[in-house]
Amino acid sequence: MTGDLERGTNKDTALSVEQQVMIALRFYESGSHLQVVGDTMRFYKSTVSRVVDRVTDSFVARKDDFISLPDNQRKNVIRAKFYEKAGFPNVVGCIDGIHIRITRPRINEPALVYRKEFHSINVQAICDHE
Incomplete structure (x- = not known):
């Protein structure tokens, strides 16, 4: 998943692969809204939305490897x-x-x-x- 989730940026604010996966897993686990996940993890709703989309796409692309x-x-x-x-x-x-x-x-x-x-x-x- 690293290749899918690493962002080509020099910004200190870029989320690590681990952070992105944790955000997505929290969203999946909680069944909550993006805003709630963002508030509890201290990220903007728009960031949570983008991360969940990217991580989900990465999981789906690898589904045949695990399921x-x-x-x-x-x-x-x-x-x-x-x-x-x-x-x-x-x-x-x-x-x-x-x-x-x-x-x-x-x-x-x-x-x-x-x-x-x-x-x-x-x-x-x-x-x-x-």
């Missing part, structure tokens, strides 16, 4: 197995998330403090019947 979806034949097998195991019709995946406690990082420490006041990484996964 694989089953073809129709595999979906039918997964649906049948979920129904066989649990009686759930038309299910092709289960999703869950968890905060995994980590040791306090030396860099960007405030970005990894969970609301329960410990350091963590938020992990989300999707699985099939297996």
